[in-house]
Amino acid sequence: MSADECNDRAGLTDPDVPSWQKGYQGDLLTPAGWAGLAKARLQSFRSRLCLAELSGSLGDLGTLIPLLAACSKVGSVRLGPGLLWMGIFNVVSALQWDIPVPVQPMKSIAAVAISDGMSPEVFAASGILAGGIVMLLGVTRLIDVANALVPKCIVAGMQVGLGTKMAATGCGYWTTVDWFDLNGKLTALLVFAAGTAMLVRTKLPSALIVFCVGVVLAAIDMHKNGAKLVFEGLELPVIVPSGKEWSDGFIKGTLPQLPLTTLNSVVSVCALSVDLFRSAEEGGKGISRVSVASSVGILNLVGCWFGGMPSCHGAGGLAGQYKFGARGGCAILMLGLAKIALALIFGQGVDTVVQYYPTVVLGVLVVFAGVELASVGIRSIARSPKLEEDLLPCFVTAAAYIGTKNMALGFCAGFIVATVQRAGVVPLPRLRPDGHLPISVNSNASTGGNSKGERSSAEQASSGAAATASAATGSAAATGAAAAATTTTGAASGADISL
Numbered sequence: 001m002s003a004d005e006c007n008d009r010a011g012l013t014d015p016d017v018p019s020w021q022k023g024y025q026g027d028l029l030t031p032a033g034w035a036g037l038a039k040a041r042l043q044s045f046r047s048r049l050c051l052a053e054l055s056g057s058l059g060d061l062g063t064l065i066p067l068l069a070a071c072s073k074v075g076s077v078r079l080g081p082g083l084l085w086m087g088i089f090n091v092v093s094a095l096q097w098d099i100p101v102p103v104q105p106m107k108s109i110a111a112v113a114i115s116d117g118m119s120p121e122v123f124a125a126s127g128i129l130a131g132g133i134v135m136l137l138g139v140t141r142l143i144d145v146a147n148a149l150v151p152k153c154i155v156a157g158m159q160v161g162l163g164t165k166m167a168a169t170g171c172g173y174w175t176t177v178d179w180f181d182l183n184g185k186l187t188a189l190l191v192f193a194a195g196t197a198m199l200v201r202t203k204l205p206s207a208l209i210v211f212c213v214g215v216v217l218a219a220i221d222m223h224k225n226g227a228k229l230v231f232e233g234l235e236l237p238v239i240v241p242s243g244k245e246w247s248d249g250f251i252k253g254t255l256p257q258l259p260l261t262t263l264n265s266v267v268s269v270c271a272l273s274v275d276l277f278r279s280a281e282e283g284g285k286g287i288s289r290v291s292v293a294s295s296v297g298i299l300n301l302v303g304c305w306f307g308g309m310p311s312c313h314g315a316g317g318l319a320g321q322y323k324f325g326a327r328g329g330c331a332i333l334m335l336g337l338a339k340i341a342l343a344l345i346f347g348q349g350v351d352t353v354v355q356y357y358p359t360v361v362l363g364v365l366v367v368f369a370g371v372e373l374a375s376v377g378i379r380s381i382a383r384s385p386k387l388e389e390d391l392l393p394c395f396v397t398a399a400a401y402i403g404t405k406n407m408a409l410g411f412c413a414g415f416i417v418a419t420v421q422r423a424g425v426v427p428l429p430r431l432r433p434d435g436h437l438p439i440s441v442n443s444n445a446s447t448g449g450n451s452k453g454e455r456s457s458a459e460q461a462s463s464g465a466a467a468t469a470s471a472a473t474g475s476a477a478a479t480g481a482a483a484a485a486t487t488t489t490g491a492a493s494g495a496d497i498s499l
Contacts, residue, residue, distance in 0.1 A: 040098075041095055041098055041329070044098050044328050044329065044330070045094075045328070045329065045330045045333060047328075048327060048328040048329075048330035048331075049330055051325075052325030052326070052327070053325065053326055053327070053328065053330045053331040053334065054331070054334060055325045055326075056100055056321045056322065056323075056325040056326025056327070056331040057100075057321065057326060057331040057332065057334050057335040058205045058208060058335075061205055061207055061208045061211075063104055063105070063107070063207075063314075063317060063369065063372070064086070064104060064105060065207050065208065065211045065365065066207060066211075066362075066365035066366055066368060066369040067105040067107065067110040067111075067114075067369055068082055068083070068086075068105060068309060069211065069354070069357065069362060069365065070110070070114045070362055070365070070366050070369075071105070071110050071113050071114060071123070071309065072351075072354050073354055073357065073359075073362055074113060074114060074117055074118075075119075075120070076113040076117075076118045076119070076120060076123040077120065077123060077307065077308075077309050078237070078307055078351060079350045079351060079353075079354055080234050080307075080343050080346065080347055080348060080350050080351065081234070081236050081237065081306065081307030081308060081343070082307065082308060082309040083339045083340075083342055083343040083350075084234065084236075084307075084308075084339070084340060084343035084344070085303035085306070085307070085308030085309065085311075086103050086308070086309065086311060086336075086339055087335075087336040087337065087338070087339030087340035087341075087342075087343065088303075088336065088340065089103045089299050089303070089311065089336070090103050090332050090333070090335050090336025090339065091332075091333060091336040091337065091340070092295075093295065093313070093329070093332055093336075094329035094330070094331075094332040094333040094336065095329065095333075096291070096295070097273075097285065097287050097291075097329060098285060098328055098329035099273060099276075099277050099285050099287070099318075099327075099328065099329060100318060100321040100322060100326035100327070100328070100329065100331045100332050101269065101273070101287065101292075101313050101317075101318055101332065102313060102314060102317030102318060102320075102321060102332070103299070103311050103312075103313065103332075103336075104265075104311060104312060104313065104314045104317050105309050105310065105311060106126075106127060106130060106253075106257050106260075106261065106309075106310040106311060106312050107162070107257075107260065107373055108158065108162050108253065108256040108257040108260050108407075109123070109126045109127060109130070109253040109254075109256075109257050109310045110309075110310075111162040111163070111165065111166040111370070111373065112126075112162070112252050112253055112256065112407070113253075114166055114169055114366060115162075115165045115166055115168075115169045115405075116252070116405050118249075118252065118253065119245070120237070120239055120307075121239055121240070121241040121242065121245040121249075122241065122245045122248045122249045122252065122253070123249070123253070123310070124239040124241060124249070124304040124305065124310075125241040125245050125246045125248070125249030125250070125253075125254075125304075126249040126250070126252065126253025126254050126257065126310055127253070127300040127303075127304040127308070127309070127310025127311070128241075128249075128300055128301060128304045128305070129246070129249060129250050129253075129254040130253070130254045130257045130258060130261060130300060130310060130312075131296055131297045131298075131299060131300025131301050131304070131310070132297060132300070132301055133254070133258060134258070134261050134262060134265070134266065134293050134296045134297055134312075135293055135294055135296065135297020135298070135301070136297075137262065137293060138266060138289055138290050138292070138293020138294055138296075138297070139290060139293065139294065141289075141290070143262050143266055143267070143289060143293060144267070146258075146259075146262055150259045150415075151390075151393065151415070151418045151422075152263075152380060152381075152384065152390070153381060153384065153390035153391075153393045153394045153397075153414070153418060154259070154393060154394070154397055154411060154414045154415055154418060155259045155260060155263060155377075155380070156377040156378070156380040156381040156390075156394050157377065157393060157394040157395065157396065157397025157398045157401075157410070157414050158256050158259065158260065158377070158397060158398075158401070158407065158410070158411070159260065159373055159374060159376050159377030159380070160374050160377040160378060160381075160394065160395070160397075160398040161397060161398030161399070161400075161401035161402050161407075161410060162256065162370075162373055162374075162401070162407075163370045163371060163372070163373030163374025163375070163376075163377065164370065164374050164398065164402060165370070165401070165402050166366060166369065166370030166373065167366070167367045167369075167370030167371050167374065168370075169366060169370070170362075170363040170364065170365070170366030170367035170369075170370060171363065171367060172363075173188075173359045173360055173362065173363035174188060174360070174363065176359065177359065177360055182217055182220065182221055182358065183217070183221070183358040183359060183360055184360065185360070187217070187358065187360050187361070188360035188361075188363065188364060191210060191213060191214075191360070191361050191364050192364045192367070194210075195207075195209075195210045195364055195368065199368065206368075207365060207368065210361065210364060210365060210368075211361075211365065213361060214357055214358055214361035214362065214365075215353065215357070217357075217358045217361065218353055218356040218357045218358060219353075221356045221358070222352070222353075222356045225356070227352060227356060228352075229346075229349050229352060229353065230348070230349050230352065231345065231346060231347060231349055232347045232348035232349055233347050233348070234343055234344055234347040234348065235347075235348060236306045236307050237306065237307045238305065238306060239304070239305055239306070239307065240305070251406070251407075251408050252406075252407065253310070255407055255408055255411065256401075256407035256410075256411070257310075261296065261312050265292070265296055265312035265313050265314055265315075266289050266292050266293050266296070266313075267289065268314075268315035269287075269292060269313050269314060269315040269318055270286070270287055270288065270289050270292055271315075272315045272318055272319060273285070273286045273287045273318065274286035276318075276322055292313055295313065296311075296312045296313065299311045299312065377394070377398075381394050389421055390418075392417055392421070393414040393415070393417040393418040393421065394414070396413050396414045396417050397410045397411060397413060397414030397415075398410070400412075400413035400414065
């Protein structure tokens with residue numbers, strides 16, 4: 001049964017709604033329903049097999065290529081198995097949702113690996129733990145509670161800190177090379193200028209083009225050194241982290257990744273899918289939080305044990321692919337099949353390319369990726385209705401992480417600042433020009449809750465004293481007594497009264 005037929009049957013057909021916004025409405029509790037789903041997916045892929053879908057499939061490569069290449073360069077993951085698993089999950093996502101939901105590297109884990117280094121075991125442990133926790137939060141529907149507990153300014157600070165440190169790492173490659181080598185400073189300047197121009201002034205896939213330039217330079221360097229690209233079979237490693245590697249993976253990678261994944265990879269991507277493709281209740285293709293959280297869990301609980309890169313879905317990737325023309329799962333299907341083909345054809349040979357890949361080109365890609373990650377945090381904090389209040393915990397989080405290289409400490413520092421701000425602090429009184437502390441007769445904010453009662457008692461005493469003095473000695477004596485009582489009031493409250 002096709003999507004249109006199911007919509008007709010459910011009374012959801014709208015001639016003004018394009019077919020790519022119409023979701024499958026069949027009953028998936030029966031074999032006939034699954035057969036109908038398969039038929040609907042096949043029909044959708046055939047109808048969307050066009051240049052627009054091919055163009056849209058490239059919309060998220062600006063995130064994938066720099067992070068995967070850089071993590072492979074520092075030894076946290078091998079390029080072949082990483083490509084294979086991401087391709088497999090691209091295909092699964094296309095079949096599951098039939099919308100261009102991307103499969104992206106987990107940015108925070110990748111940023112820590114690039115900046116501080118991670119062994120393959122710690123890298124895998126980070127992804128496995130992050131995926132398992134996100135899946136648990138999604139299935140139990142506690143993901144919204146978890147998001148509410150972490151202030152958005154702390155999440156923004158993590159993004160700013162990670163992005164800034166990653167961009168600084170990319171710039172650091174500059175100091176390791178000479179000026180006029182193939183892998184030199186002049187090459188870095190030319191690639192950076194060309195990449196920036198394409199990124200700012202055109203709609204070309206700048207990251208893909210810059211990456212291909214690096215592949216050409218790597219091929220030239222391989223030829224000069226007599227290295228050959230050997231087509232070897234792909235070998236999947238089996239990675240089993242130990243006790244300390246689990247704890248290091250959680251502290252270094254999982255902890256900073258969790259709030260980003262729950263917010264961006266689950267909550268935001270579901271909201272955007274409903275905006276672009278309508279909700280399932282309206283007959284659209286909008287996806288649920290439970291399905292996305294479960295998908296993130298499966299991605300990492302399966303792939304990371306066998307050389308896969310910690311991965312998730314993301315609202316930015318969905319928006320990018322939609323912007324470049326993707327409207328269905330066909331774009332993700334084509335991208336996934338291309339990744340699988342590259343991994344299987346080149347196999348272990350891609351590791352040779354990584355060894356000769358110019359670090360300066362990789363540095364440019366890492367700079368772009370780091371700036372994009374930090375920009376996400378800046379844009380998030382800029383939309384805050386309490387901007388001035390949220391800036392301090394945001395930048396404390398970022399600075400503490402950059403300085404200590406420990407995201408757990410950065411998170412704690414920012415969280416303490418945010419908690420103190422939200423708890424409310426009694427404002428300190430301002431000094432009068434004569435140096436005395438002013439006290440407002442109509443407010444007890446600066447002197448505490450008991451000051452008002454103390455002043456009232458003192459004022460009553462002063463009134464009684466004034467009345468007694470007036471009766472005994474006349475108005476002049478009463479005036480003096482009142483002045484003395486006023487002094488007593490000031491002593492009782494600990495300061496002079498300002499009028």
